[in-house]
Structure formats: structure tokens, C-alpha cells
Amino acid sequence: MNKLVLVAAAFAALTFGAQAAAVKIGTEGAYPPYNFVDDNGKVGGYDIEVGNEICKRAQLECTWVVNEWDTIIPNLLAGNYDGIMADMSITDERKQTINFTDPYFPPDPSTYVSLATKKVDYTALKGLKIGAQTATIQSSYLAANLKADNTILTYDTQDQELADLNAGNIDLVFLDGSVVNEVVSGSSGKLKADGPGILIGDGVGVGMRKGDTDLTAKFNAALASMKADGTLDALIAKDFPDEKGGPFYKK
């Protein structure tokens, strides 16, 4: 009897393995609460939870690849993985090189973070050192709008710009609004979110190679079902408790 169960289980595993196609997803692993490597050495966060649910619904066998942010698009094109889920905002600039699925996080105003004691006149930013992560919507915005009167510094990872802010080397850091709350509450009063929210980008999507239209369609179908049954809104509420204005997707 036991043997029979074992054989059946093995057979089931084999046929299941044959059905589920293997897909690798790249993430940064250093941008909580979207994605991080936790103390157990495992990737976690909103990107990963959404990605795993998409893969379950699309019957794909997904594994995660951690890749530095500044090479995350080149390595997608090089075929090191098949999709990017790393809080990547959908922008026209990125659409020239890669495709995006439908958004899985709504457009989100970017916000400045400063030391709690710092006073800044946000109507006329001048003579300040402002930090942002390399190749993000924030760094493009700063380069396009505030470069003339301020010094713009770019960093490889989010924690490096925050370390420089904490050390008083720069005046402001420009971050995704959805990330700011956790940064501020984690700083135990040292940092504050400040200034007006500035809306950039068309929401967060999964980055895909232009040729992979089948995979993009599968991801979109899974995302649509997650939006329709409220799963996506529940994940947003769980990972971003301070995010106002939900539910975003359930009709």
C-alpha cells in the first residue's frame, strides 16, 4: 500500500513537473517592503508574494534570482531570467527596451525624506544635495527637473542613500511614497517624510523581454484574476498598511 502511494506520488510529481514550465524572475532583494532577503536568507516582500501567486495561477514553476538594480534590465535581455519584479515603474523610457505586464501596484507619488530637524523650502529647491537610487524614476526626475540648482547624487542601493542621509552628507532623499512609511517608522524618529508628493510613472509592472508575448499574456491573465477576486488588494493592504485610497483593483 505504502509503495503504491509512493509510486502514485512520484508519478503525480512527474506529470506536474512536466506541466509547469520553469520561469526565473529577477528581483533586487534590497528594497523593502517590495523585495528583500530576510534573515533566513530567503527572498520576501510584496514583489515576491505577487510573483508567487501569479506563477501558481498561471501554473508556472517560478524561481527567484537576486540581481543588482543597475544591471537588472541588461541581465533580463541577456536571458539570465525571464521577468523583473522589483518595484519597477512602467515608464516610456523603459518601454523602449522592455515590455511590461499590466500594473500590479498603482501609480504612487514619490516623496522626499529628510532628517527630522531639517527645514526645506519645497517651493524652490536650491543649493541642496539630493540623493536617489541609480536608474530609478526618481533619479530621472531629479536629473530632468532639479539638476540646474542642486547637486544630484545617485546610489546603487536604497540603503546607501539612506546611510548618507543619516550621516548628514546629503540633505534629501527622493523615494517611492510606498517605501517611505517603513523607512521613517524604522528610523525611530530620526527621519521624516516631507514636501509634496510627485506622481511619476504609470504604476509597477513586471518587466518582460519584448519577444516573450506568451509569457506576458499568461502573467496578465493571472494578474487580472487576482485583481478581480481581491487577492491583489489584500496583499497591498498587508504589505503597505499605510497606503491610502484602496481598494485599488477590485471593482
Place this chain on the structure above:
Amino acid sequence: MLVDWLPQGLKDALGPDIVFWLGYFTNGKHLGWYASVQYTLEAMVLGAAVALVLGLVAAAIRNSGPLPLRWLAAGYINVVRGVPDVLFFLFFPIAFEQGLEWILSTQVCTPATLALNTGQWPPCDAANISFTKDQYLILAGVSLGIVYGAFVANVIAGALRAVPAGQLEAARAYGMSRMQVLVRIHIRQMWVYALPGLSNVWMSIIKATSLLSLLQIMDFVTWAQRLGASNFSKAAGLVHDDWRWRYYLVLLIFYIVVTYISEKVFNVLGARVKRGMALAEQNLT
């Protein structure tokens, strides 16, 4: 977690603070860090092996090869010695990968697939090669070997010249062939003069392994960066500020320990190759 397996009595004796830190330093992320030392050690050993072989061949050819080959060896030694190792480390794996892709593309790309993919690299999708982490590690070791092979060649070429000419003449007078003189007398005695220089090159190779992270290998420098990075998110684990210098300090200590051990090993080796050699008159004891 490993600390969960500790008996309760031991936990009480240690106190909650020590148990907490024991747990923190043995969590999955730290275990990943400790395990990543293997990449560094592998690159070290592979790099040294490639450097030694390349260096021996280049030095032997430069000293006594046919003329065009001699120029080639001298060119390799002089050019590569003048290139910063960081640059070569960035250059070689990418150049190698794209070179392979270019060769492949001349075979597998059709005009139709080439037209589909204008201005992009690789020329067509079928010619795309993506290396695994292990292959990148091998490439990293080979890059190290190529850079430091030039230094090894220089050291060995000098050492070959330092062997007293009388020794070689005597060997030839005994009727040994050219090859026998080279292997039995020349190279055998060369080690005495080469070892101090080789130990320097080995130290450089050890230190250059800290560049592995440039090749997207999650080596222990990358892990240290990630572990030390300030963490604001409870979901990601212990909330702490910027701890990077503490982790970098551990790396410094690691390298000092490894170089210290190597120095001891080289001392033993040096004593061994000197056995039975008449070196007193050259003050090389």
C-alpha cells in the same frame, strides 16, 4: 535556527543576550555569507593554478622559444602586467562571452532573425549565451590567472636566469639533452629564486579575489555589504542602522588570516626547495 537546538540549561547559563546574538550570527543570511567563502577560495586556487601554468609557459618561451613566439610571450608579459586587474576583470568575461556569441551568431543566425533584431546584442536570439554562476566563477578564476600569469612569468623568467650558468654547462657536459637540462636542472633549481616572488604574486591573487562581486557572483564581499546595510523593515529581519564597517572589518581580518597562513606555507616550501643546494656563496640562505 541553530540556537533552537541548544539545550535549555545552556541557554539559561549564557543569558538571553548571548543567545540572541548567537542566533543572529547563525541565521540563514549569515550562513549564506559563511558559505560564500567557498567562491573566494575556489577563485583563489583556480587563479593561482592558471597563473602558474601560463607563467611557466610564457617564461620558458620568452627565454628560449622560437622568435615569433618569443615576441608573443614578451608582449603578453609586458601588456598584461600594465593593465589594472579591476579593468581586466571587467573586460575579459564580457569580451569572452560576446566573442563566443559573435562566433555562434555567424553559424546560427539567418538573415530573417538578424533583421528581427537590429542594433541589439546578441545579433539574434539563437546566438544568446548566458553563463551560469559556476561558469562565471571559472571565468573569474581564468581572468585572475591571465593577469597574474604575466607577473608569474616575469618572476620565473628572472629566476631561470638566476640559475648559475655553470650548473647548466655541467649538466650538458654529462650528456643530458636540452629538455633534460631544462626539467631536471634548470626548472628544479629555479624554484629557489622564484619562490619569494611567487609568494608575492600569490598574496596579490588572494587580495584580488575581493573583486568577484564585480561579476555578479554573490561572494562574501557582496554578502557583507548586504548584511551590513541598514535595515528599516521588520519583515526583512532585525532592524538596525548602517553596520557595514563592522562586516568589512571581518573581511579584513579574514584576508589577514589567509595571507598569514600562506606566508607560513611559503616559508616551509622555501626551506624544502633549498635542501641540498649549494647556495651559501650566493648569500641566498
